[in-house]
Amino acid sequence: MERFKNILPVEDFNWESYEQGDSCSEENKENLVKTYDETLNTVKDKEVVIGTVTSMNKREVVVNIGFKSDGVVSMSEFRYNSDLKVGDEVEVYIESQEDKKGQLILSHKKARITRSWDRVHEAKDKDEIIKGFIKCRTKGGMIVDIFGIEAFLPGSQIDVKPIRDYDVFVNKTMEFKIVKINDEYKNVVVSHKALIEAELEQQKKDIISKLEKGQVLEGTVKNITSYGVFIDLGGVDGLIHITDLSWGRVSHPEEIVQLDQKINVVILDFDDEKRRIALGLKQLTPHPWDALDQNLKVGDHIKGKVVVMADYGAFIEIAPGVEGLIHVSEMSWTQHLRSAQDFMKVGEEIEAVILTLDRDERKMSLGIKQLKSDPWEDIESRFPVGSRHTAKVRNFTNFGVFVEIEEGVDGLIHISDLSWTKKIKHPSEFTQIGAAIDVQVLEIDKENRRLSLGHKQLEENPWDVFETIFMVNSIHEGTVIEVLDKGAVISLPYGVEGFATPKHLVKEDGSQAAVDERLLFKVIEFNKEAKRIILSHSRIHEDEQKNAKKEAASAANEKKIKRNKKEEDTPLITTPVERTTLGDIEELAALKEKLSGGE
Numbered sequence: 001m002e003r004f005k006n007i008l009p010v011e012d013f014n015w016e017s018y019e020q021g022d023s024c025s026e027e028n029k030e031n032l033v034k035t036y037d038e039t040l041n042t043v044k045d046k047e048v049v050i051g052t053v054t055s056m057n058k059r060e061v062v063v064n065i066g067f068k069s070d071g072v073v074s075m076s077e078f079r080y081n082s083d084l085k086v087g088d089e090v091e092v093y094i095e096s097q098e099d100k101k102g103q104l105i106l107s108h109k110k111a112r113i114t115r116s117w118d119r120v121h122e123a124k125d126k127d128e129i130i131k132g133f134i135k136c137r138t139k140g141g142m143i144v145d146i147f148g149i150e151a152f153l154p155g156s157q158i159d160v161k162p163i164r165d166y167d168v169f170v171n172k173t174m175e176f177k178i179v180k181i182n183d184e185y186k187n188v189v190v191s192h193k194a195l196i197e198a199e200l201e202q203q204k205k206d207i208i209s210k211l212e213k214g215q216v217l218e219g220t221v222k223n224i225t226s227y228g229v230f231i232d233l234g235g236v237d238g239l240i241h242i243t244d245l246s247w248g249r250v251s252h253p254e255e256i257v258q259l260d261q262k263i264n265v266v267i268l269d270f271d272d273e274k275r276r277i278a279l280g281l282k283q284l285t286p287h288p289w290d291a292l293d294q295n296l297k298v299g300d301h302i303k304g305k306v307v308v309m310a311d312y313g314a315f316i317e318i319a320p321g322v323e324g325l326i327h328v329s330e331m332s333w334t335q336h337l338r339s340a341q342d343f344m345k346v347g348e349e350i351e352a353v354i355l356t357l358d359r360d361e362r363k364m365s366l367g368i369k370q371l372k373s374d375p376w377e378d379i380e381s382r383f384p385v386g387s388r389h390t391a392k393v394r395n396f397t398n399f400g401v402f403v404e405i406e407e408g409v410d411g412l413i414h415i416s417d418l419s420w421t422k423k424i425k426h427p428s429e430f431t432q433i434g435a436a437i438d439v440q441v442l443e444i445d446k447e448n449r450r451l452s453l454g455h456k457q458l459e460e461n462p463w464d465v466f467e468t469i470f471m472v473n474s475i476h477e478g479t480v481i482e483v484l485d486k487g488a489v490i491s492l493p494y495g496v497e498g499f500a501t502p503k504h505l506v507k508e509d510g511s512q513a514a515v516d517e518r519l520l521f522k523v524i525e526f527n528k529e530a531k532r533i534i535l536s537h538s539r540i541h542e543d544e545q546k547n548a549k550k551e552a553a554s555a556a557n558e559k560k561i562k563r564n565k566k567e568e569d570t571p572l573i574t575t576p577v578e579r580t581t582l583g584d585i586e587e588l589a590a591l592k593e594k595l596s597g598g599e
Contacts, residue, residue, distance in 0.1 A: 333408025
């Protein structure tokens with residue numbers, strides 16, 4: 001009413017006319033309208049003005065801007081300001097001075113949007129604490145209304161501790177700080193966490209300054225991860241690594257603790273610079289090895305549960321926190337490399353024998369093959385030399401075949417003991433891995449746990465018979481099956497093979513014998529021990545030529561003897577002197593040549 005204090009009362013006011021409904025004269029009306037207009041603010045559409053809240057309810061807020069009528073603004077436009085009350089000044093945007101009903105139309109939201117970016121920059125520059133209304137959830141955080149602008153509140157910036165339920169913040173008004181503005185994309189990022197970090201930082205310094213290793217504190221489980229548990233110690237966080245939760249094996253920390261659970265922890269270590277605190281839970285209880293039965297010793301049988309599997313072995317839990325390792329080599333008497341998964345699996349209850357026990361180092365090695373007798377203890381009686389067995393081919397080498405007669409009992413068949421007759425270059429030509437093969441024990445090496453075995457010994461040695469067939473100088477038909485630099489391999493009857501060097505492969509016409517050619521061969525060497533037969537084809541026609549020369553020389557010599565005898569029987573007196581003729585010279589020359597060839 002202060003705006004009307006200078007207005008004087010109408011001196012000639014006609015009360016009778018007023019009583020009849022005509023309160024003043026035309027002149028007075030004009031003066032009254034003029035005076036009324038002068039008392040009102042001059043406003044224009046589409047501008048922002050300051051108004052005063054005169055009344056409000058759940059739906060509407062009535063705002064006086066000094067105009068002839070008050071404006072009404074929806075209460076929803078003031079959601080961000082839960083402390084709004086009568087008498088507060090607010091910014092409003094004049095949409096229309098008068099609608100069809102004569103009502104002044106105002107908008108607080110549009111006024112805020114008009115000036116919001118200026119306010120946002122101002123708040124950011126001044127590091128001002130502002131209020132905002134959380135409208136809804138979005139991916140990675142929340143949408144917040146500040147000054148009519150939709151800003152983004154990342155989930156990590158809501159609080160200093162992880163938020164498990166974002167929905168509880170929807171439709172709430174909270175205080176924020178603006179941390180980032182992108183004018184190009186009209187993006188604003190706000191943080192509530194920033195408001196409390198400064199205070200928490202000081203709290204952390206106070207707490208860390210009082211920390212001591214070995215100190216036991218109470219904390220609250222703040223977050224659980226696959227690698228450990230974060231504990232709130234009252235403003236500062238510490239981590240219990242998964243290995244420090246329990247003396248036993250822990251697959252996931254959720255097996256030990258739950259969110260918001262209050263637990264006692266011991267400080268293991270901390271870093272003043274990085275402000276990391278390492279905590280322990282299992283250290284509050286005695287180590288299980290200290291409670292292990294003192295009478296337990298090497299050789300005892302124990303039962304346990306398989307807790308971890310690896311290719312090299314299995315860890316067996318004897319008691320919570322007490323484990324022993326069964327190496328894969330202690331799972332079976334066999335010497336063949338196998339994976340531990342072939343013998344057992346996680347969760348299986350097994351019995352084992354203690355092989356080593358070190359209480360100081362808290363280590364124990366176990367074995368399960370020791371539950372069975374060592375197959376090599378009585379090897380001489382079960383697999384004596386000369387005994388025959390069926391084995392399984394396990395592996396090949398260039399020099400032989402490794403076989404297994406039974407689990408833990410291996411042997412070697414040398415390549416020379418596979419066949420009496422075949423020339424085997426590699427064992428894969430004779431058998432295959434996994435196949436069964438009959439063997440005979442030739443020799444026992446108990447110290448190295450190895451048997452010397454043979455396969456060909458199961459049959460009689462055919463070389464005893466071959467010795468009577470392929471005698472030196474005997475001739476046999478053979479086929480050239482392979483030609484090498486040093487000679488050729490010849491296939492002979494009865495499945496036996498011989499060998500001929502290149503000079504013994506020359507045919508009568510001077511050409512060389514070729515693969516798959518069938519010829520006659522003479523045995524020029526037979527070695528029963530080495531199982532070697534040396535052959536020659538060229539020797540056959542060479543010998544024929546030599547024999548022909550010998551026969552010719554023998555005939556000439558016999559003729560000469562007869563002639564000399566005739567001469568001796570003729571008297572010298574009566575025998576005329578004969579001259580040597582040209583024919584005699586030619587005959588002697590021929591005889592000499594034959595004799596030379598025979599030599």
